[in-house]
Amino acid sequence: MTTLSQRAPSSEFRLLAVPLVLFLLVFLGFPAVVNLVYSVSEVSFETLRRPEITGFSNFAAVWNDQSFWQASWFSLRFGLLTALLECALGLFLAIFLSPLIEKRSWLMAILMLPLMVAPALVGLMYRLVLHEFVGPVPNYLWTWFGASFSFLGPGSAFWTLVVVETLQWTPFAFLLFYMAYQAIPKEIVEASAMDGARYRHRLWYIELPLMAPTIVVALLIRFIDGFRVFDNVYVLTGSGPGGSTASLSIYIYEAFFKQGAIGKAVAASVILFVVSFAVLYGLNALAARRKGAR
């Protein structure tokens, strides 16, 4: 018996796929082709419709630009750190608060509140919160310790941004982990308890392994989100003194709009796409191999 996937596509199948194919061609294919052309062209806002192909000079310019590597390092560090912190905190809260939320489900709504605020507004909010003369945090530090701490200075801006990002997005990780924790079959937990497993053993050998797929997905989503961070960082510090808090997204935005270096900005985005694709492809291959090995 032939399965659906083995059958040759029928004319109806082709017809039904046309809208989707057209949609992808128009909204993904066309911009992708234009981007590829711009990435190897000398192009400005005046010459958007008549770019001059110049080869790979834009890629060379990006490759030799110290700011590109600085932004890449910032994004990588920021993405990894925030993903780890958010997932660690989210996991702790999901397990620790689970009994409480089971009884008082309205608490969940309160814990989700930070997710409802637009990242740009979070940046704006912290500009006020951390301001020495109007912000509560510096005010209390000054009143109690007579200290004027620089939250957004060169040495501390990165960590302040990490904390701000973590505070906003930990609830997202918490939500995923809470759902996964709730989905663990009660009978397994009860059986392990009857077998004499202590709480930490149950957590380590039963619950965490069952939650592992969710943890991996949460880490990946949060890493991607942290890596491409733009709004709150840009509102809070711009790209930072000397470009010290420029993420790759900010680097590309500034090259495109602020410097008018469209070819260079697009070349950077193409490099980012290729690297991201390679990493995701590698992860996918790894996952497939592990699945096959089981």
Added chain:
Amino acid sequence: MTFSTLRKGGLIAAAIASLMASPAFAKVTVLGWPGGPEETALRAAADAYNAKSDTSDANKVELLFFNRDGFWDKLQADLAAGSKAFDVNLLATYSIGRYAPFMEPVELSDEAKAVYGDSVLSTMQYEGKQFGVPTDLSLHFMYYRKDLVEALLKDDAAKARFAEISEKHLGKKLEPKNPDEWTWDDYAATALYFTQAVNPDSPTRYGTVLQLKNLLFNMMVFQSLPRSYGGNWMDESGKVTVNSDAYRKGLETYKLLYDAGATPRDSLSYEFAEANAAYASGQVAAMMQWNAAASDLTSKEKSPTVAEVTETIAPPAGPEGRFTHIHGLGFGLNKNAENKDGAKAFIKWLSSKEAALIYARSSGAPALTPDVVKEVAAERPDLVKLGEFASKYGYVMNGGTSAKALSVYELQAKEFTGYWSGQQSLDDALANTEKGMTELLK
């Protein structure tokens, strides 16, 4: 199909068509600067223009606004895409060169020269052509606490301490002066004197507040310092001259003040709003700031701590004199305007004395000539100072209206803040800026 059904269908079609059609009275679309006094003033001017008996229905003005955030980038994308969504659009001195390829030169009214004067009209010119009406002018004032400075000038012990501090930090003994006679060294010495980290007896926590965020507008505030030492972006031959003693002096002065703690430690993330908040707290003795802050900082309701003791004057002097960066916001003609004639008529009227006075009386900040400003001096005393400072001290750097002017400011913001924050040396900052500017302005 019955007649009743046909009639219902017709009515529905007419209703849909009327919803989809543009309002018949709005034929000239004007894209303005949203959310501030500029919007209020533009609305008043547009209402006055629409109410004129000789404004035909086909040429009445409709205003459009989109968010301030990223305004210039969005405008650039719209203009480059050949948008016809607006006939008249906002433009600024520092972005004329960027938008000029997508705009058309305009003809102003015969009164324009007498209303604004040549230097102000030049803020809307590019390659010798007039691209807009200069409706709002921005420049810098030095805001200072006159109560503190007066007390310092009267106290001999304080004067001795002032001299001691200036000798220690600036290498020369200075004595306190009237702020209108200050050089940049006097400003720095005063800022240090009023800083508790330098002088524990200071009545204020900080002597000044610098706007050091990596932001192009902060570079405009900074430029007046090197300019007063003869600094310029380029010489007459087009060679970039930023790697100069003038810029070195300016950058070092800012660095000295930052390192000495004369400005808040977080100044590297400060821009307009943060600096105003710091000054309004009463913990800052003096600062350079945009004229737009004057109404808030001298308002008893908005700044009760400092309103009555704040004075505004032009920035301090250097060996070459006293300077303030000026740039104008104005309105010009979109090359792809659908109602070009209507747009031209509105722009011409906007440059008349009648329009300028309406604009000024409605919170706008036009820089008017002395003869014209006296008609609104009672209601808008700040405009008298604005016009005076613009004509006496206003400057635009060579290349300041070029297509890459914004990119130059962006470059300077990145390199100079890198130096102030200690991430690179002064030599590297200046060399990188010179290299980047040469590439941008070639």
